[in-house]
Amino acid sequence: MLKLDVGTLAFSSALVSLATAATILVIGGTRRRDLPWRYFAVSAALYGIGLLLIIFHPPGWLVPFVTGGNILVMLSTLAAHAGACVIARRSIPVMVYGIATLGLAAGYWTAYRIYPSIDSRIVLISLARLPFFVHGAIILHGCWREHRSRSTALLEASFIGWIGLLAVRIGDVAIRKSHIPHFVSLDGFQAFYFLLALPSLAALGIAVLLMDVEREEDFLLARINSMTEALRRAKEAAEEALASKSRFLAATGHDLRQAVHALRLLLAAMTSGTADRSHDQKDAELFLQEMDGVISGMTEQLNALLELSRLEAGVVVPAISDCAIQTIFQRVEGQFRRSATAADVDLRFMASSCVVRSDPALLCRILGNLVANGIRFAPGGRVIVGCRRQTGHVLIQVHDDGIGIPGEKMDEIFEEYRQLDNPARQQVKGLGLGLAIIKRLAGLLDHGISVISTPGVGTMFSVRIPISTDVAN
Known part of the structure; x- marks a missing residue:
């Protein structure tokens, strides 16, 4: 059988986890503050620290360090689940997290005292983490079906990978008898667990960074659509203003032309009547009254046009x-x-x-x-x-x-x-x-x-x- 060193692979997983957390914090966390990057960064950091506590426990401190390390691993799972809830716009079940963590700590300590074999503790921590990964994968799949984003698909794949890894750990304990004589030097599925955990950890970091890129793309697309809509409205407003000015000029020309034409007719009638002396004084006064009415109308229109132009030019200053x-x-x-x-x-x-x-x-x-x-x-x-x-x-x-x-x-x-x-x-x-x-x-x-x-x-x-x-x- 292929010989693999569990300690080396576990240490590698811890380093990849911490590197993933640092990458998310340094790159993803400085660009947009509305992303759930915090939860995934905390998840990766807790997982790495938890593995380091388990691997490098001091002599005589095996129980508290291993128990604390596994609790941190459990908290990393809860942080990843919280990130999935944020993406799906669901409330974070904080009370459920507290109950699960306290139950795991009590169960892990009890199992260590009653069943010294590591098998029971492996099954316990795996069973405690498994429901949160399953639920996270389900809600992420729902988000993917709604938005079809690449980052959500990658996160869902990471969660599904963890589900498979935990199932392998549980199945390995179920079908083998005490296959772990010592944690630091070991062969079998337990080593493969840490080997296969590396891609899931890397996928988590890549998904968060990809999510940031997608948000930037959506933001730029929204800006482009907003500017396009603003340009469309400005174009429509300009076209409406042009049409309004055309109506304005046409109506003004029509009214003035009509008034001038009426004046010319009245003047011609008055002139012809005066030449052949067919109009008396009363007719002349009537013509003058009509001409005065036409001129008054023209004056009113010109005054209105002047007032309108002064208002549009901003010349009128109100005295409040x-x-x-x-x-x-x-x-x-x-x-x-x-x-x-x-x-x-x-x-x-x-x-x-x-x-x-x-x-x-x-x-x-x-x-x-x-x-x-x-x-x-x-x-x-x-x-x-x-x-x-x-x-x-x-x-x-x-x-x-x-x-x-x-x-x-x-x-x-x-x-x-x-x-x-x-x-x-x-x-x-x-x-x-x-x-x-x-x-x-x-x-x-x-x-x-x-x-x-x-x-x-x-x-x-x-x-x-x-x-x-x-x-x-």
């Missing part, structure tokens, strides 16, 4: 101060009372004592645009403006009982030149810039804006403004 809601309401009511009466709109402002932090002029502009929208789209109806106090904030709400906004169009209403019911772009229904200006002003002031609408029932716009700290205190 404490401002009374009631004062804002009075300014806007005085500005729109006449146009509301002309449109037969019941315009109401609810009295309020709230004081907020905002720019009064810009806040008047936001509220004025919302009221103008309500008057324009609720002819013969009602527009009610009020506010509601919340914790640390005030909601200014503008209600109208106009035509309402379909739910799928909510995101479009704040875009430039978006008018849901004005395909012919009649200026009497607005320019389609008011809500775009409101959105930019609200963003500049850091005020939240929201809208709730039901088609055929009405619309409610809300502006969320921080309340004045001094007044709140």
Whole structure:
């Protein structure tokens, strides 16, 4: 039979275990802190130290050193099992570990006193370790089936290797009679146990390092996917901005061209009537009023375009101060009372004592645009403006009982030149810039804006403004 020295092979296994632990700690442990490398490093270190205690016990200290060494070997198995639990995202059964370790220590000491033969102790330590390797291999196989990672497969192979080695040790004791006269010089399966343990120990270290590489690959892949998604969103945003600018230029050109064309027609009609003296003074005044209306519309549009461009360029700088809601309401009511009466709109402002932090002029502009929208789209109806106090904030709400906004169009209403019911772009229904200006002003002031609408029932716009700290205190 082939002669093998058990002591040499056991010492080699101890050195490989310690080298594996050092490799995991030095290389694997310095790269990513979310890996279960600690458990496998501790497992390899405990196994190596345990073997060294068993091999190099001092004279007269055989029982405590061998018992302590085997307990460390058992703890190395538990640490490897804990690493498998971490990989499988399962809780670590600490109580089971404690019971198993204490039971092994008591059983090992008892077996040594009652049955001096080493066979009983070999069977005891092997049976104590075997269930944890079996369970670890099962949960690692489940992880491998889910993720198909190479490191998990290698760890599972290492666990399966330990299962086979422990089964060989138990079977060897069962079929042979006292084949171990002395631990340091021995032939047979016990020597093969340490020889075959070397690949399992090496596989453990390689698997942990491979796991680290796989995590790095996953991290880089996630970064690439994230950057790709960000680039895709940026591309879509750029395309949407380009389309918005195209709509903007087309609508602006159409409106200005329409206004200029109307002016030319009115001017031609007025000139021809004056030449042949077919128009009286009343007709001339009517032509001038119509021309004035067209020019007013052009001026309004140019002012809106100028305001929008100034907001986009960041030229507008808000002057934040404490401002009374009631004062804002009075300014806007005085500005729109006449146009509301002309449109037969019941315009109401609810009295309020709230004081907020905002720019009064810009806040008047936001509220004025919302009221103008309500008057324009609720002819013969009602527009009610009020506010509601919340914790640390005030909601200014503008209600109208106009035509309402379909739910799928909510995101479009704040875009430039978006008018849901004005395909012919009649200026009497607005320019389609008011809500775009409101959105930019609200963003500049850091005020939240929201809208709730039901088609055929009405619309409610809300502006969320921080309340004045001094007044709140």
